[in-house]
Amino acid sequence: MVQKISDSVAARWTVLIAVSLTMMCGYFMCDVMSPLKTLLQEIMGWDSVEYGVFSSSYGWLNVILLMLIVGGVILDKKGARFTGVFATGVMLIGAVLKYYGIEFIDPTIRTTLPFFGEMRLQLLVTSLGYAIFAFGYETMGITATKIIVRWFKGKEMALALGMQVAFARLGTMLAMVAPIPIYNMFGKLSTPILFCTVLLLFGFAIFMVFVVMDRKLDKERAQEALADDEKFRFSDILLIFRNRGFWYIAMLCLLFYAAVFPFLKFATEFMIIKFNVNPEYAGIIPGLLPLGTLFLTPLFGGIYDKKGKGATIMLIGTLMLVGVYITFSITGLNHWLVAVAMMIVLGIAFSLVPSAMWPSVAKIIPMERLGSAYALIFWVQNIGLAGVPLVVGIVLDKYGKVGDSYDYTYPVYIFLALCLTSVIFALLLKREDRVKGYGLEKPNIKK
Numbered sequence: 001m002v003q004k005i006s007d008s009v010a011a012r013w014t015v016l017i018a019v020s021l022t023m024m025c026g027y028f029m030c031d032v033m034s035p036l037k038t039l040l041q042e043i044m045g046w047d048s049v050e051y052g053v054f055s056s057s058y059g060w061l062n063v064i065l066l067m068l069i070v071g072g073v074i075l076d077k078k079g080a081r082f083t084g085v086f087a088t089g090v091m092l093i094g095a096v097l098k099y100y101g102i103e104f105i106d107p108t109i110r111t112t113l114p115f116f117g118e119m120r121l122q123l124l125v126t127s128l129g130y131a132i133f134a135f136g137y138e139t140m141g142i143t144a145t146k147i148i149v150r151w152f153k154g155k156e157m158a159l160a161l162g163m164q165v166a167f168a169r170l171g172t173m174l175a176m177v178a179p180i181p182i183y184n185m186f187g188k189l190s191t192p193i194l195f196c197t198v199l200l201l202f203g204f205a206i207f208m209v210f211v212v213m214d215r216k217l218d219k220e221r222a223q224e225a226l227a228d229d230e231k232f233r234f235s236d237i238l239l240i241f242r243n244r245g246f247w248y249i250a251m252l253c254l255l256f257y258a259a260v261f262p263f264l265k266f267a268t269e270f271m272i273i274k275f276n277v278n279p280e281y282a283g284i285i286p287g288l289l290p291l292g293t294l295f296l297t298p299l300f301g302g303i304y305d306k307k308g309k310g311a312t313i314m315l316i317g318t319l320m321l322v323g324v325y326i327t328f329s330i331t332g333l334n335h336w337l338v339a340v341a342m343m344i345v346l347g348i349a350f351s352l353v354p355s356a357m358w359p360s361v362a363k364i365i366p367m368e369r370l371g372s373a374y375a376l377i378f379w380v381q382n383i384g385l386a387g388v389p390l391v392v393g394i395v396l397d398k399y400g401k402v403g404d405s406y407d408y409t410y411p412v413y414i415f416l417a418l419c420l421t422s423v424i425f426a427l428l429l430k431r432e433d434r435v436k437g438y439g440l441e442k443p444n445i446k447k
């Protein structure tokens, strides 16, 4: 049998590292504003609703204009190399616009928009930048997943997917920990964004390593009769829509991720207000979450590969998240050690669910529809990623204002409701697996 470049362990792990590093830079940019929420309020005058509008702009293009689905189509039509370069370029354009908004636009200038009414010009431009960035970032997310499937199919795929998520968490951790020290060093709110933009440029360059190697793989594969298994087809969407297991996992993804990533957008301020943490170090506690997931996601992925129990792993993860938000909701529990302990539990939950969820999609949806399925799940998930921060911002502003500060009781209830509902979908998925025999409880590696 002819050896392909993807048969070389060194080559495929080089590809994984290159793609994961590009994504890591994207994850850093995605959450870089989160620890700056309080400073945005103090320096630029943004209130919680405005911060919520900014965070929800994540879905303006991806969800409302269905651009995430367009990203999936581009991926099919033009392939992973083109789409990766395109998506990283789009991320860069969005990042530059976001930087421009914060650095150069006077926060007092207001503009009037049809339907939306009056708003800060700075908020509008920064949000547009974030919306463009999010389109590139999510498109790159689907592209990265397909690249890993393409290079690792039949090999250590779940471990590779787990490693990519681990790199992603490193990016989120940087976003939690680095912005405030960078701000303190340079005294400007825009500098952390500039820092990320430069890193993204590095991500763009490193993606070229993949481009070169993948071109080689393409040449080798051209000699084989390739199955048409990586295409995005509109007809596939209907077939996926009829699959109940898909909906259970998509809803679980929507609810679970909506209870974690949007929380991180408010977590630094939450640590300051509820646990009286010094603002200078407040980002470090939420930063513990990605730190733990960094090591645990590949570990749990490996366990799923060898021992199975995917549906149970997801159920345990959602139950742990419920425990975290119940603890956060108890008024008297406000020692910073409780915050640290809960972040560790949250980190374990946030490793369990993704490590089992992403490989499980491949057991529910046949290979030829997997690309479409990932694009659709990302789209459903983006509804929560975009909508929940806006709802939390509005709730904080309407019902949580306490002088210049906020009471986070209602937002914690919102997050608790989201994860309680996710438990229901985890249970439904487990039952559907028993009925349909998807094999979610079976190991991925066949003996």
Ligand SMILES: NCCCC[C@H](NC(=O)[C@@H](N)CCCCN)C(=O)O
Binding pocket: 027, 030, 031, 138, 141, 144, 145, 161, 164, 165, 168, 261, 354, 358, 378, 381, 385
């Ligand atoms: N190979 C599958 C990787 C998915 C990882 C997953 N990412 C997402 O779900 C993205 N749609 C967006 C996450 C938003 C982060 N700011 C993850 O667990 O990160």
